[in-house]
Amino acid sequence: MKKAFIFDMNGTMIDDMEYHLEGWFNILNNDLGAGMTRAAVKKEMYGKNQELLVRIFGKDRFTAAEMDELSMEKERRYQQAYLPHLRLIDGLEAFLAAAEKEGIGMGIGTAAIPFNVDFALDNLHIRHYFKSIVTANDVATSKPNPEVFLKAAEELGVDPANCIVFEDAPKGVEAAANAGMKAVVLTTMHTVEEFSAFDNILTFVPDYTTLTVPALFR
Known part of the structure; x- marks a missing residue:
């Protein structure tokens, strides 16, 4: 699967x-x-x-x-x-490498324009991890519409139910729910309380240092 x-x-x-x-x-x-x-x-x-x-x-x-x-x-x-100040959130590079080793497909679903996506991926040298990159220019309607995540899942060839979304914003978690996907929330910009309306959240984390790939698919 x-x-x-x-x-x-x-x-x-x-x-x-x-x-x-x-x-x-x-x-x-x-x-x-x-x-x-x-x-x-x-x-x-x-x-x-x-x-x-x-x-x-x-x-x-x-x-x-x-x-x-x-x-x-x-x-x-x-x-x-x-x-x-450009850098990956703590633990993310190791997490990406571990996911790649486990054979997990990875994509990006963002409201950012390609100008900003290229700025991050190319300066941080991580583009190779992602088989799908869906930006603001690739969708008709933004989050909480699920289009961005459904398109990424389609490009990755993975059923939405087998996709986990990583988000920091309530509208993004809502989009994941609308796509039938579970979510991991990074508490970089919003508090846990701001996500109280959603039941598709697996966990809240400040960074990626404590996350393991197998634990997320239990």
Whole structure:
């Protein structure tokens, strides 16, 4: 029976969500005058960048081209700030190697655009572990829609019921549930209490140092 791990990226493989928050906080307030608190910005940080802008400003504020440029400017600022700190979450590299040795298929299902996915995977030299990489550009609807995880499972050739998703956000865990998948939650950005609505969670961990591959499939 084939099995697979599907990883969200930001906050799940790399602990970078505070840098995304800072990037959005500056764009939304300093550039666009939204007048939002950090807590309010944090609540909107899910899905595609363009979806975030529509949620905050409405669908008629920007053209598609303007939203694309705002999105890229935010990501350029994020990468410049985060690059000196770029590293995998503790224990992940050993966990990936162990999963590969066990013959577990691995993929990425993320709301990030390829610009950011390439930034992480190529600077960290871990692209070879992943047989499926599904980004924001590959799906019509973002999490909590399950499309991103179902597409990764299809590309890996694994039944969704035999996939475990690694996530850091409630919307991501909801997407996993909608896909019929169990989830492991990294508590890098959200508290355990924020996931109380979900019954598909196997465990909560601060990093990968205590996880073992066989234990997750018991």
